[in-house]
Amino acid sequence: MGQSPIDLPSRLLLNLEPWRHATHWRIAFSGGLDSTVLLHLLVTQAKTESLPPLSAIHIHHGLQAAADAWPEHCQSVCHALGIALQVERVTVQPEASLERAARDARYAAFSALTQANDVLLTGHHRDDQAETLLFRLLRGAGVRGLGGMPSQRPLGQGTLIRPLLDVSRAELEGYAQAHQLRWIEDPSNQDHQFSRNYLRHQVMPLLGNRWPQAQASMARSAAHLREAQGLLNELAQIDLAQAQTSHNLAWLGVPSLELAPLAVLSAARQRNALGCWLEPLTRLPDADHWSGWNTLRDATADASPVWRLADGELHRSAGRVWWLSGNWLRAPGNGADWQAPMSALRLADNGRVMFLGQNPSGPLRIAYRQGGEVMHLAERGSRDLKRLLNERAVPGFVRGRLPLLFRGDELLAVANLPGLDGQVHEGWTLQWQPTDEDQGLS
Structure with a gap:
């Protein structure tokens, strides 16, 4: 049996208890039934309860x-x-999916507006959760997707909360009618060309007629699957801890994992661990595209395989897998002359370089590897740069970006590589910061 509408205020406040000390509660207000009831509930409770400041935000899609x-x-x-x-x-x-495009635009706006310690509240309810589970089941989703909508998740600098996921649409309608609320009926909600509308109007009523508790049971299944996903996440963290080893290229600031600890796991555990690691970095591939991981993992030691994903690339080099995105996928611009006594030199799409210690003398310039470079080492004589990079196991994706310091045609230093990065007897070394702090990167 569903709970009566009179229970809604206390249930809502119970669900929101952990966020009573947030800086701001903002309601995502479409004007429809769900958000209208949520807004009315919160405003009513604020008269007798000490709640954070309330406001509403309406997203106009113009569709x-x-x-x-x-x-x-x-x-x-x-x-x-x-x-x-x-x-x-x-x-x-x-x-291709107007529904998804509208959702992406909406949540991008929500994310930009949600500040630190702010909470954005949406009116999603139990029926929405059941529809989400069925919709994703029909699309072949895994445990992560079938867990449905989480009751909370990070958004922007704050948190997204769905406090009505344990409330049915019928309860919301009862509350709205009891309080004579007015709301918008979106005409597009009746358009059955949209998959969710088809499920809502054609499929769910049939299921409800045969199994009256279908929506409640489906929402409960989603909760079980979220719990299962939580256990999978814990397993992933155990496996990732073995692969997140220290290495001498940590200064690159590029996310990476040691391959060997992953390769000994079962295929399912590899996908689980890697999916958990990749989730904050990119949209995850569907099941058919995980073959790219197998190709990258199984390539010969002298190969340089790449797995291209939606928001970047996974490279394998020097016994590790590396996540590259942004500037790392763009060729750096041309080098530049270094005008003394400049303390640091900013490079196009490639961070900046600076001297530690005093500046070397002479007309200096920064350039990138073209092939055939030779470097004179006091203790070893002239050595091919390619061989020196091989000896230090420098990944292929780094080699074309390493700043090289020249005086005329003489290669003086290779940034950040011990033994190649400067002239100790002259009291200087060349340091490279691959990411530009002015772009908000560390």
């Missing part, structure tokens, strides 16, 4: 003519409740 009137409706509701409303207009990128 249909009817939506142009919704900001005005939302403003009217918020004005009546004494709540500030922020309207954000977003541009939805054309994609």
